[in-house]
Amino acid sequence: MSASSDNLPTVTTNQGEAPKIGAPAGNPPTTLVTKDIIVGTGAEALPTSTMTVHYTLMTWSNGQLIESSWNGGSPATFPLANVIVGWQQGIPGMKVGGRRLLVIPPDLGYGAQGGGPIGPNETLIFVVDAIGVA
Numbered sequence: 001m002s003a004s005s006d007n008l009p010t011v012t013t014n015q016g017e018a019p020k021i022g023a024p025a026g027n028p029p030t031t032l033v034t035k036d037i038i039v040g041t042g043a044e045a046l047p048t049s050t051m052t053v054h055y056t057l058m059t060w061s062n063g064q065l066i067e068s069s070w071n072g073g074s075p076a077t078f079p080l081a082n083v084i085v086g087w088q089q090g091i092p093g094m095k096v097g098g099r100r101l102l103v104i105p106p107d108l109g110y111g112a113q114g115g116g117p118i119g120p121n122e123t124l125i126f127v128v129d130a131i132g133v134a
Contacts, residue, residue, distance in 0.1 A: 009058070011037045011101050011127050018070035019056055019099065019127045023063035028123035033103040034090045042096025043133040045080070047088065052077040052132035060103070060123035067117075075131050084109050086124065094130050102126040 008029075010022035015038055045051060054075045056068040069076045080088055086104030094100050104124040106112070114120040 008033065008035065008101065008103065009063075009125055011099070013038055013099070015097075015099065015129075018054070018068060019129075021056060021058050021065075021125065021127055024058075024060045024125060028060040028105065029103055030105055032086055032090055032105065032108055033101070035101040036094070036098060037101055037127070038097070038099040038129075040095030040098025040130055042098075042130070045091050045094045045130060045133050047080060047092050049092075050077065050079045050134040051091065051130065052134075054129040054131060056127045058125040059118065060125055061119070077132075084124075087126070087128075091128065091130075094128070096130045096133055099127060099129045102128060 007026040009024045012020045052075050054069045057066045058064065059066055080091055086102060086108035090102040106121040106123060109124045110118050112120050114122060
């Protein structure tokens with residue numbers, strides 16, 4: 001499930017604090033990449049789970065921070081079934097207490113249409129901290 005990881009952005013391991021994400025370099029991977037930055041020890045996410053997470057979103061093309069739940073101070077809670085395919089495929093197996101890097105190609109993200117501040121055919125970089133699984 002991972003492509004070459006030599007050009008993946010770096011992510012800090014400061015658990016309980018917003019991650020710092022290094023700027024991406026080179027061409028983005030064309031398949032979903034998942035990399036555990038911190039391996040959690042709590043409940044495991046399933047495809048049917050409702051997740052409570054903190055997340056940070058950056059775009060690959062320009063390394064721009066688009067959104068972060070850390071900025072609002074409150075984590076986000078949602079059923080995995082209601083989010084983009086890259087999350088549906090990349091989050092199951094993650095455990096509470098963990099931090100995971102997801103690099104999501106356009107076909108598993110917002111595709112050719114983009115959405116909001118995300119341009120068409122954008123590769124997405126998410127760093128997700130799992131806080132709760134229901």
